[in-house]
Ligand SMILES: [Fe+2]
């Protein structure tokens with residue numbers, strides 16, 4: 540497995556969880572559970588992806604801009620989750636912010652998969668792509684535990 544395949548596995552889960560969240564309603568156990576699942580996935584993925592994808596790319600001249608951009612979007616998603624944590628789950632404001640988060644997640648994943656992965660593919664060699672996958676997986680599992 541290479542780093543891109545490893546990252547995509549979480550991306551698919553993020554898409555599924557974000558979609559599921561928007562199908563929940565009010566202050567229901569389903570919404571609590573769906574949000575918990577998405578938040579845990581996003582946070583574990585962000586940390587592992589920053590440590591074993593963006594930071595190594597940051598060391599390369601042509602990887603600085605894409606890494607900054609990716610990490611800045613992680614921060615935006617974190618702020619949306621902070622806003623959700625501080626909002627009453629049954630309020631319309633909560634669902635409005637959840638929709639914004641879902642849109643941001645989809646935008647971010649698309650940009651990573653269609654733009655950053657292509658750029659990174661040219662900057663990393665096969666050995667790096669493989670070893671980063673192992674390091675990412677290990678960190679992701681540690682974050683989820
Ligand atoms: Fe990602």
Ligand SMILES: [Fe+2]
Nearest residue numbers: 588609613651
């Ligand atoms: Fe990301």
